[in-house]
Amino acid sequence: MNKLDSLSPFELKDVLIKTAGGDVTVFRPENRSMLNAGRGNPNFLSTVPRHGFFQLGLFAMRESERSFAYLPEGVGGFPKRERIEERFELFARENKNTDGIAFLRGAVSYVRDQLGLDASEFLYEMCEGILGCNYPVPDRMLPLSEKIVNHYLRNEMIGNQPFIDKFDLFAVEGGTAAMTYIFNSLRTNYLLKPGDKIALGAPIFTPYLEIPHMSDYRLEVIDINADKDRNWQYPKTELDKLRDPTIKAFFLVNPSNPPSVKLDNESLIYIASIVAERPDLIILTDDVYGTFADDFVSLFAVCPRNTILVYSYSKYFGATGWRLGVIGTHRDNVLDTQIAALDDEKRIALRKRYQSIVPDPDSLKFIDRLVADSRSVALNHTAGLSTPQQVQMVLFSLFALIDTSDSYKTALKRLIRHRKRALYRAIGISLDDKEEDDTGVDYYSILDLEEIGERIHGRKFAEWLISHINATDLLLRLAREAHVVLLPGQGFGVQHPSGRVSLANLNEADYKRIGQAVRTLMEEYVEQYNTECPGESLSKGKVSSK
Template identity: 55%
Template sequence: MKRTDEKRLETLSPFEVKNTLIDLAQHSHEKTMINAGRGNPNWVATAPREAFFQLGMFALEESKSNFSGYEGFGGMGVQQDISLRFLQFCEKYEDQEGVQFLIEAFQFITDQYQVDGDALIYEWVEGILGNNYPVPDRMLKYSELIARKYIEQEMAGSQPLPAGKFDLFAVEGGTAAMVYIFNTLKSNRLLNPGDTIAIGAPIFTPYIEMPELEDYAFNKVEIMADEASAWQIPDSELEKLNDPSVKAFFLVNPSNPASVRLSDETLYKIAEVANRRPDLILLTDDVYGTFADNFTSLAMLAPKNTILVYSYSKYFGATGWRLGVIGVHEDNNFDRMIRDLPEDTRSTLSQRYQGIALEPSKIKFIDRLVADSRAVA
């Protein structure tokens, strides 16, 4: 990729980068291929990083401004009028790379979503300084709002959004999301050793190995995509999901290694099965969805049954930062399935979570994910 193209990308918002990269690849064979495969991509998105580091400099100024007496130490940020000081900082350093990005992001969020500017910037400063445990611990308030809007934009395609909203849990990349989900499904007796789960194949590690570990001891059924049909799943394979002994279906969409997204027709068929089977657990790993045009996640078509996993790592060239989210719709079947467990099982689970809630039986599934990710400690 030529330096002129790199500079042009730096002027774009993250939401415009995808189409520009596609255009560059299609119109010049001189360009370096963008590689989003497993492992480290061969690029980084510089514009958000420039903004990130400028935000860090502002946060340090805030920290040092209210702590004196010891060189090399800072204090906690002060929320009152912090957005005004932020804008003054941006005006002072307006010629620095990343500052204009910060201004536009701040203005967009406060204008579009009617967010209090002081509360937003204070959350950013506290977050980037890392000087306190995150509250709420599942995901910071405005971080969740921003991530949710991004997920809705990128995962819904041309589909209308389902009524209600998705609750998000910020996790350390897609692999951590998988581990947390497997653990909580097992801990809450939604999946038990010896249960049968379906895996969309071909699929990449760790979906192949994890179900077989003694930690879980699940039986696997492969639902195989057909290479001759452009890696779509034939009806004969989808029929396996009608078997009541199949408790869950885990898939990666777009697939890896085939790198093909499931057709809307296939997604509708899976959603139809889910509508008939409220007990069927769907997990869709959509990490590559942002590389596909008009991508629709299964979570948008069967929100009550589906756990959504998304990772920013590949799309933003940030595999080392381990950035991902788990999404569960606020109106979901998992909470109902837990309520319908046998009384003795519910009593055992209440003892498990009694240290973190006065009414542990009412803890939502996604909040159990958070608790279990830290061994309820």
């Protein structure tokens, strides 16, 4: 066992980067001396809504400068609602050939004609928001912004599924903030306490594995293990663990990280049947990769009353630096029901906690408790995601809503899947038998030592490989000898020796180089195998006929 095996994969990443001769303080995907496929920061981004953002900023500045124009010192004022739509049309005509203008005109039209919202109110909210000249009001999310993002999430997360009533959104600083706030508020509101059991859908994004064991929470974790031989779906025998009434919550990432596979329809239906028997079960689904999937349906769509939805704009729009995410809860949810059913001692404690922000603390919804807790309650009046961030979130949402042919989504899926083919082709593995499966998302891929060894050189070599080679040692060799950085699969709850490769942050030729590096290393292990097992020697580069 390597002494580095206990490190979080994101801490081990820094060790691997140093081993590969890189700088851990700077993200440089274009650095040709090192190929860092460890972190999932995409090297693509959505340009159209960004052009729209900057043009909207120029229009907002024009609106601001209409006030206090008599002052030469550069003082502006708040935009004015009256006739703002007319002034925007004039601005758009004057700049009709400028990138971003056609998108903005389309966005205003879509908001007015398809969503039925007031265009002047929308433009005012966007202008005031992009100028950042007022506190976020309401603090949970700007009113029209919430409605627009709500439509986007319905389109991407719910689709054609029947969905009764509405859901509330809290705009947050990305998926990481969402995780932090949710864990904290579940504990603060006595929905989870030390010693409680929670289930984690494994493999899963590492912080979900680590946070429950921290001293703040001290939760008992039950793993719901996906089966790699069933294309990373959860067997019913694993999902049946959720029938245990002592398990308070089930957390999962869907599509999964790192397998990059969405729950299939059979799994969604089966989980919904368990929830029907266990209406007290709390579910958190982190669906950041859902927008890369074909016909994605979230657990939030099939179990809305029990499910907290987390969505981040970071990966799909190439916006990790923007820190944009939302938390969603159904208006009628199990969280509020369980809080209302707390014993008198706990309810009195919570009344004292929230009494400074509402006259009737008992009626405060869980999602609004999240907002207050995010600012230690005392600073609730200054809570909320910055308004320029909310504006960019809205423009991303409108861009996707207007793109009814999904041309942007299709381009990203094509880009990523070409990279995956280049990677595996260089290793020496055909993906023809996997590419037809519609549950695959391919944002990440797991390089499974056992699978690679067996598919290229047969079962006996694969067994020897996993019994002789430590996965961390292999990753260190890749970093040292080939300047390739991958993350360990075990750090995400993968139960077998593997490395996680992000297919989002390098170019196709780079993935070919990574595949060649893995192939070269495997051939060296073949030489070692031939030395130790001379009666069963293999030829380097010869693919098994298994």
